[in-house]
Amino acid sequence: MQNLLLALRNIGRNKRRSLVTILAIAVSCGGLALFGGYASWMFRAVEEQTVGSYGHLQIYRKDYYDKGTGNPAAYAIDDYDKIKKLLEEDPVLKPKLDLVTGQILFNGMVTSAKTQSASTFAGLGVFPSEDYHLTEWNPYGITRANELKENANYFSGTPELADDDITGCSVGLGLAKVLRLDEKPEKTPASSPAQPTAASDPPKAPASDGVDLNFLTSQTGPKESDPGDKQSLDLLVSPPNGGMPNATTITVRKLMPRATKEMEDTLIKLHIKHASELLFRGQPLHVTAVIVLLKSTDDTDMAMARVQKLIDDHHLNLEQKRWEEIRPFFPRMKRMIALIFDFVFVLLVVMVSFLIYNTQSAGIMERLGEIGTLRAIGVTRISLWRLLVLEGLMLGLLGGLLGMVFAILGDRLCQVIHIVYIPPTVTFYAKLEVLVLRNPVVLLQAFVGGLLCAIVSSALPARKAARMEIVEALRHS
Amino acid sequence: MPLKTPLCVLLFFGAVFTAKADPTAQQLAERLDFVRRPTQSFEVKMTITELKNGKPEQTSVMRVMARKHPASTRFDAVALCQAPPADQGKSVFAGNQEVWFFDPKGKHPTRVSPHHFKGKFFVSDALSTSFNAEYDTELDGEETIPDASHHDVLCLRLKMRKKDKGGMTPDVIEYWVDKKLLQPIRGEFFTASGKLLRTSYYAAYAKVFGETRPTRVLVVSNTEKGVITDIKFSDFATREWPEAMFSKDALEKVSRGELP
Amino acid sequence: MPENPPLVEAEKISKNYLLGKTVVAAVKEVSLSVARGAFTVISGPSGSGKSTLLHVLGCLDKATSGMLRIAGENVSALGDHELSLFRARKLGFIFQSFNLIPVLTALENVEYPMRINKVPHKESKERAREMLESVGLSEYIHHRPTEMSGGQCQRVAIGRALIMKPDLVLADEPTANLDSATGELIMELMHELKRKMGTAFVISTHDPMVAAQAEQRIMMRDGKLQANA
Numbered sequence: 001m002q003n004l005l006l007a008l009r010n011i012g013r014n015k016r017r018s019l020v021t022i023l024a025i026a027v028s029c030g031g032l033a034l035f036g037g038y039a040s041w042m043f044r045a046v047e048e049q050t051v052g053s054y055g056h057l058q059i060y061r062k063d064y065y066d067k068g069t070g071n072p073a074a075y076a077i078d079d080y081d082k083i084k085k086l087l088e089e090d091p092v093l094k095p096k097l098d099l100v101t102g103q104i105l106f107n108g109m110v111t112s113a114k115t116q117s118a119s120t121f122a123g124l125g126v127f128p129s130e131d132y133h134l135t136e137w138n139p140y141g142i143t144r145a146n147e148l149k150e151n152a153n154y155f156s157g158t159p160e161l162a163d164d165d166i167t168g169c170s171v172g173l174g175l176a177k178v179l180r181l182d183e184k185p186e187k188t189p190a191s192s193p194a195q196p197t198a199a200s201d202p203p204k205a206p207a208s209d210g211v212d213l214n215f216l217t218s219q220t221g222p223k224e225s226d227p228g229d230k231q232s233l234d235l236l237v238s239p240p241n242g243g244m245p246n247a248t249t250i251t252v253r254k255l256m257p258r259a260t261k262e263m264e265d266t267l268i269k270l271h272i273k274h275a276s277e278l279l280f281r282g283q284p285l286h287v288t289a290v291i292v293l294l295k296s297t298d299d300t301d302m303a304m305a306r307v308q309k310l311i312d313d314h315h316l317n318l319e320q321k322r323w324e325e326i327r328p329f330f331p332r333m334k335r336m337i338a339l340i341f342d343f344v345f346v347l348l349v350v351m352v353s354f355l356i357y358n359t360q361s362a363g364i365m366e367r368l369g370e371i372g373t374l375r376a377i378g379v380t381r382i383s384l385w386r387l388l389v390l391e392g393l394m395l396g397l398l399g400g401l402l403g404m405v406f407a408i409l410g411d412r413l414c415q416v417i418h419i420v421y422i423p424p425t426v427t428f429y430a431k432l433e434v435l436v437l438r439n440p441v442v443l444l445q446a447f448v449g450g451l452l453c454a455i456v457s458s459a460l461p462a463r464k465a466a467r468m469e470i471v472e473a474l475r476h477s
Numbered sequence: 478m479p480l481k482t483p484l485c486v487l488l489f490f491g492a493v494f495t496a497k498a499d500p501t502a503q504q505l506a507e508r509l510d511f512v513r514r515p516t517q518s519f520e521v522k523m524t525i526t527e528l529k530n531g532k533p534e535q536t537s538v539m540r541v542m543a544r545k546h547p548a549s550t551r552f553d554a555v556a557l558c559q560a561p562p563a564d565q566g567k568s569v570f571a572g573n574q575e576v577w578f579f580d581p582k583g584k585h586p587t588r589v590s591p592h593h594f595k596g597k598f599f600v601s602d603a604l605s606t607s608f609n610a611e612y613d614t615e616l617d618g619e620e621t622i623p624d625a626s627h628h629d630v631l632c633l634r635l636k637m638r639k640k641d642k643g644g645m646t647p648d649v650i651e652y653w654v655d656k657k658l659l660q661p662i663r664g665e666f667f668t669a670s671g672k673l674l675r676t677s678y679y680a681a682y683a684k685v686f687g688e689t690r691p692t693r694v695l696v697v698s699n700t701e702k703g704v705i706t707d708i709k710f711s712d713f714a715t716r717e718w719p720e721a722m723f724s725k726d727a728l729e730k731v732s733r734g735e736l737p
Numbered sequence: 738m739p740e741n742p743p744l745v746e747a748e749k750i751s752k753n754y755l756l757g758k759t760v761v762a763a764v765k766e767v768s769l770s771v772a773r774g775a776f777t778v779i780s781g782p783s784g785s786g787k788s789t790l791l792h793v794l795g796c797l798d799k800a801t802s803g804m805l806r807i808a809g810e811n812v813s814a815l816g817d818h819e820l821s822l823f824r825a826r827k828l829g830f831i832f833q834s835f836n837l838i839p840v841l842t843a844l845e846n847v848e849y850p851m852r853i854n855k856v857p858h859k860e861s862k863e864r865a866r867e868m869l870e871s872v873g874l875s876e877y878i879h880h881r882p883t884e885m886s887g888g889q890c891q892r893v894a895i896g897r898a899l900i901m902k903p904d905l906v907l908a909d910e911p912t913a914n915l916d917s918a919t920g921e922l923i924m925e926l927m928h929e930l931k932r933k934m935g936t937a938f939v940i941s942t943h944d945p946m947v948a949a950q951a952e953q954r955i956m957m958r959d960g961k962l963q964a965n966a
Contacts, residue, residue: 211693216678217530
């Protein structure tokens with residue numbers, strides 16, 4: 001295309017102006033691509049942590065989602081083994097499955113045996129090694145960034161509980177604070193029997209109907225061999241089937257950060273067998289949710305459809321939810337970011353359009369004589385228009401390409417610089433990345449946007465030039 | 478406000494005996510039951526002082542009214558707080574395995590959940606609990622222990638384990654009973670896992686309703702250092718109460734002082 | 738002389754302009770004809786309408802009224818698009834300021850009309866080369882206008898004007914920006930090519946040297962024809 005060369009040469013006429021225009025386009029396109037890359041990274045971080053906590057799908061007894069949140073244990077599934085087998089052996093699901101596990105979610109009151117601080121809690125009974133596997137789900141390498149020294153407190157690389165640890169539990173950091181699990185028990189001044197009593201206390205029993213208050217006070221507090229010295233927690237729950245509350249005592253093994261602040265403030269994780277026994281004393285193992293973890297998040301739609309088919313075909317009294325629904329904040333956040341992205345996109349398009357319009361107008365005004373000449377020697381209006389728009393297109397193209405280069409450089413820079421911070425709604429540190437290269441859609445959108453905007457905004461001055469009277473144009477030679 | 482109040486009537490009625498020679502564990506448990514639960518409705522005044530390191534911190538006065546069910550040995554109880562002024566008028570109803578609390582500043586009585594009773598003061602749905610029926614009792618030999626006035630007493634030791642775990646009453650109780658007088662000297666209350674929650678020391682034995690009983694109980698906390706709850710019983714009287722008074726709906730009237 | 742229909746036939750051509758709110762009659766009912774291969778000069782004082790007449794004859798501007806026929810084509814009836822095509826095929830232009838495309842080389846400038854007419858690239862390149870040779874600029878084929886003198890530029894312009902072998906070339910003050918010596922050379926070149934290709938020339942000029950070479954003289958005054966010799 002000879003016209004292409006002509007267009008390029010024309011752009012090169014006023015190098016400074018063209019360069020400024022190209023740079024402005026580049027910065028806009030590149031910036032947009034970087035923002036999109038950042039958003040992609042953030043979504044992935046949240047996806048990783050959400051799926052790592054809840055799995056891709058959760059299957060409950062029917063009506064659990066609407067009615068069960070106040071008392072989850074009341075909507076428990078009692079044939080967990082059967083359902084697990086059904087899912088694992090289904091030929092369509094099998095190749096896509098990573099893990100099927102069960103959990104019991106319940107609530108009650110917890111008291112620290114040592115400090116007597118009490119709180120409500122949310123209990124999660126899990127199969128420890130399966131639960132660990134779930135939380136280790138890390139396809140994007142963002143949130144389980146074990147190697148980050150900032151996360152050193154959180155990740156030891158070992159499961160929270162052992163499979164045979166029936167009486168152990170791990171407690172969310174916020175809850176641990178409420179229960180004052182880090183505190184030493186109070187020391188009272190005149191409590192040890194070995195201490196001589198102060199002068200103010202008469203050697204005889206104080207006047208109190210013959211009762212020796214000093215002696216009795218010395219008997220307060222835990223005895224040395226008291227098992228309450230350990231980090232014990234007393235749990236009290238209401239059994240779903242009604243009746244008197246059930247109580248149990250468990251021992252704290254670990255304090256853990258969690259995916260959300262709410263979880264950190266309320267969650268106690270313990271062995272599912274203990275939880276089931278606590279709630280359904282004497283009955284076989286119950287679960288409140290069957291959790292399905294897939295190998296890839298892309299399979300979620302397919303898996304959900306398949307599970308629904310299985311539920312319908314076997315007339316199971318079950319319902320299911322996918323991970324975005326369990327954590328409704330996530331799609332909302334996604335929409336908000338998309339909105340911001342679109343807004344910024346429109347803003348940039350407008351700005352770049354003005355700029356190109358300006359550049360092209362100026363360029364055309366300077367060349368009216370030449371334009372008149374072209375028309376004189378027989379170039380049609382439409383050909384002339386195309387030529388001028390091609391110039392604008394070239395600006396957009398060059399700017400867009402340069403913008404892509406900026407974005408890729410930005411991506412690389414982030415890799416190298418190693419910025420570490422906590423992405424929104426996630427509770428671990430992660431290394432900041434802008435996933436420009438891994439998310440070509442955003443790159444493409446920025447690039448094409450730049451091009452379209454260049455075409456449209458150079459079309460107007462081109463049209464004006466093409467419609468001009470030849471003689472009028474020639475006057476400017 | 479010590480919500481625990483009507484329920485600590487258990488203490489009052491705990492382990493009181495008439496003199497009997499060498500009873501067996503079973504007989505002791507039976508005797509405990511018999512003596513804990515009088516055969517008639519009554520009322521009593523409780524003065525509760527909370528001590529910290531030997532010094533009184535707060536004193537409350539409760540008037541407790543208990544009504545025995547005609548056909549069984551069950552009692553329902555209603556307690557009205559008379560002091561301190563901040564808590565005056567608050568009332569509690571305990572019965573049917575439920576506990577309801579009413580504050581005259583509110584409009585409706587609220588059901589109290591078990592967690593309110595954990596910790597500082599022990600829990601018991603006293604009057605309906607039968608040691609004999611609900612606990613397996615065994616005699617665990619003799620031991621000399623100090624009583625509330627720091628004098629040594631030779632006691633029979635009873636170990637009582639709850640038959641059905643769970644609920645509000647302690648899972649395990651150890652009782653020391655004066656071998657000669659068959660009066661309760663000390664009781665220790667444990668959780669199922671063996672954790673000692675509190676110790677009760679009995680004192681001020683006097684003749685009440687035809688029996689010699691302790692009229693003072695000092696509850697020593699084994700979870701918090703220096704905390705003792707001192708409960709004194711006085712102003713005993715037998716009364717016939719109307720059934721209507723013993724329900725959560727009657728609490729409002731009780732709080733207003735409209736008592737028969 | 739064989740009876741040839743005139744190349745250009747103009748009948749009562751008028752051209753009016755709107756200047757603010759006033760209507761200015763630049764050309765008033767001019768009728769003329771130009772024979773094939775003729776060398777015609779339009780002269781007159783400034784404001785006489787000679788440039789305007791030239792523009793109308795060159796189909797750069799449409800007459801307000803009257804009829805214009807060029808090479809048998811009733812150009813008055815053509816639309817803008819057809820006029821463009823007509824100009825590309827049948828006409829050539831030479832301007833006072835040479836009007837070369839500054840970003841194109843001499844060769845590319847001469848090639849341009851052939852591109853418009855969709856002449857295949859190899860052919861157009863060859864023809865352009867030959868043309869530049871015949872105007873004596875074979876050394877300068879890759880030079881840009883900024884790298885050439887006025888006279889050289891005008892020669893390139895002539896080459897461009899004649900490359901499609903048009904029937905008619907219109908020149909507006911072709912020597913005005915050249916010194917007299919160069920101007921003479923330019924005129925010589927024009928005559929030479931005219932002889933070779935049989936192209937008619939219509940030239941609007943102040944330059945008496947140019948006017949003296951006319952076979953046909955058209956005098957304009959106040960938009961009207963004065964004499965037609």
